[in-house]
Amino acid sequence: MTGRAGPYVRKVPSGRDGLWASSRPRLARLDIELTERCGNDCLHCSVNRPAGDAGARAREWTAGAWLDLLKQAADLGCLVVRFTGGEPLLRDDFEAVYRGARGLGLRVMLFTNATLVTPRLARLLRDVPPLEAVEVSAYGMAAESYEAVTRAPGSFAAFRRGLGLLREHGVPVALKGAYLPPTRRELDELEAWAAQVTGSPDPPPSALLFDLRSRRDGAKNALIAGLRISGDEFVRVARRRGEAVLDEWRGFCARSGGGGGDRLFHCLPEGRSAAVDAYGRLQHCLPLRHPGTVCDLGAGSLREAVTGFLPRVRELRATDPAYLERCGRCFLRGLCEQCPAKSWAEHGTLDTPVEYFCGIAHAQAVAAGLLAPGEKAWTVADGAERAKRRRRP
Ligand code: SF4
Numbered sequence: 001m002t003g004r005a006g007p008y009v010r011k012v013p014s015g016r017d018g019l020w021a022s023s024r025p026r027l028a029r030l031d032i033e034l035t036e037r038c039g040n041d042c043l044h045c046s047v048n049r050p051a052g053d054a055g056a057r058a059r060e061w062t063a064g065a066w067l068d069l070l071k072q073a074a075d076l077g078c079l080v081v082r083f084t085g086g087e088p089l090l091r092d093d094f095e096a097v098y099r100g101a102r103g104l105g106l107r108v109m110l111f112t113n114a115t116l117v118t119p120r121l122a123r124l125l126r127d128v129p130p131l132e133a134v135e136v137s138a139y140g141m142a143a144e145s146y147e148a149v150t151r152a153p154g155s156f157a158a159f160r161r162g163l164g165l166l167r168e169h170g171v172p173v174a175l176k177g178a179y180l181p182p183t184r185r186e187l188d189e190l191e192a193w194a195a196q197v198t199g200s201p202d203p204p205p206s207a208l209l210f211d212l213r214s215r216r217d218g219a220k221n222a223l224i225a226g227l228r229i230s231g232d233e234f235v236r237v238a239r240r241r242g243e244a245v246l247d248e249w250r251g252f253c254a255r256s257g258g259g260g261g262d263r264l265f266h267c268l269p270e271g272r273s274a275a276v277d278a279y280g281r282l283q284h285c286l287p288l289r290h291p292g293t294v295c296d297l298g299a300g301s302l303r304e305a306v307t308g309f310l311p312r313v314r315e316l317r318a319t320d321p322a323y324l325e326r327c328g329r330c331f332l333r334g335l336c337e338q339c340p341a342k343s344w345a346e347h348g349t350l351d352t353p354v355e356y357f358c359g360i361a362h363a364q365a366v367a368a369g370l371l372a373p374g375e376k377a378w379t380v381a382d383g384a385e386r387a388k389r390r391r392r393p
């Protein structure tokens, strides 16, 4: 953005005037799962271990190790770090890691349930601002619904107290909901309240689709699968605010331009982002835990992982005949949540189509007028053209 500038700063349009031309970052954003542990035990959570899990705590990287990694990330041109979990504020050294990130000039995205926000932390976030809104999960509008999701007595009061501290200290927050059996009837109330809290006219995003556990530790997956809504209900909820969403869906299909053949990764432009779990294992994104796509940073540098390992992962190809027959020829690719991480969580492979996401995408396509009921997207040769023709002028 151009504009008036002070004596020490020259503002230039990003992407032009050579701002990135000679020094494009090798890694724009780094996601760090500081811990798998959390004080809540949410019905739908695909990550968490108990807060008191001593084995998990013992394996987590230390603050010193994170600070070293953040320095390496900054050296690669990284601009943003996202701290998530589990619940990142469970770490009693969170403040040191946070200060280290901001000291390196990194913007900080913090994902939290807010239950552990203290007056000290709120002051820190006021005095050393993260430069991104703190993203707070809001699992219900009342103790009854909230704690039916979190399964942690007292968590609603702790959440409201933590959120109140952030607001009192003027820390910008963004809220996120989850469309779950105990909270479905509260969606309108959540959206009205979120507008008051954040001052934003845009409704908070609510998760409608739920992933199985990416660590494939099984016991909870039947519970998570039972929380999933049908394609028709997904469409109904997505259309609550009007039909513009249908045109967005047509746009995704028009832009994706048809099936991707045996190419697996469509989501990961080089240099955009990488993720590291609580134990220092680097992945393209946190749910992608197939052993062939994970690199131990204890055995090498971040630069080697980002410039050597990740590009090799991006080149992996699909071999599953069902994938090649369906996803490889499907014009709904830009709409569909199917990806290697989802295949991994559901099937333990990188390339098995996930029927749940397939059904959701087909319901969206029918609603958008791109498929007839019962028609299969991979049998349609001119799907992207259909999407372009049906877009609003
Ligand atoms: S608060 Fe977040 S990390 Fe904790 S159990 Fe719930 S969804 Fe999982």
Ligand code: SF4
Pocket (backbone or CB within 6 Å): 326, 327, 328, 330, 331, 332, 333, 336, 337, 338, 353, 354, 357, 358, 359, 361, 362, 377, 378
């Ligand atoms: S809609 Fe079905 S066939 Fe198409 S990409 Fe998604 S999972 Fe694959």
